[in-house]
Amino acid sequence: MNTFVNIARFQYSSEAQIVKGKLQSEGIQVFLVDQVLIDTDPLVSQAVGGIKLNVYTEDEERARAILKEIESYSLDDEGRPVICPKCESALVKVYTHIKDVRSFLAFLFSFLTFALPIHYKYDYHCENCEENFSLNEQEN
Structure with a gap:
């Protein structure tokens, strides 16, 4: 029996679609939950917890590795990474x-x-x- 695991959440469907496309290009089947609801009314995204990106449990490790490769962090107006004032991390x-x-x-x-x-x-x-x-x- 195939079961699913949630590996990411997105505020907007455009973000979810980009990641979905990357994972599918790597042969991983992806299921987006609450995409239609949020596309209908983007203002409810935070209320319902965003668009959930689910994969089969057996693909979780590989999917998380791919997400880690493409994960983006914030940049300032000059294109430099935003640094945490407390721990000086760029995450x-x-x-x-x-x-x-x-x-x-x-x-x-x-x-x-x-x-x-x-x-x-x-x-x-x-x-x-x-x-x-x-x-x-x-x-x-």
Whole structure:
């Protein structure tokens, strides 16, 4: 009996499709869960846990190795890796959120007009030490 294992989650289907294509080109069968739901309304992505990328259990190790090869981390505006201010690791990923009135109003406008969000605030998360930080804080 074939069972599945979740090996990654994505906020948008375009990200999931790129990784799915890479894994399929390596002969690994991939199943995306909640893709249609999030394509219908991208604003629910965080509420449902994103698009889940599942593979057969027997392909998990090989799929994770491929993901590790292509995993991308955040770059600053000059193309340099973002460095964690706490542990100086480059294993930093960017996350978007609604934090202030401007972000909330943009979210509300997007929600009411069925448009994609047009204003985000970005925070960074270090996968090495679990530190959350902003580039604005890092520059000050």
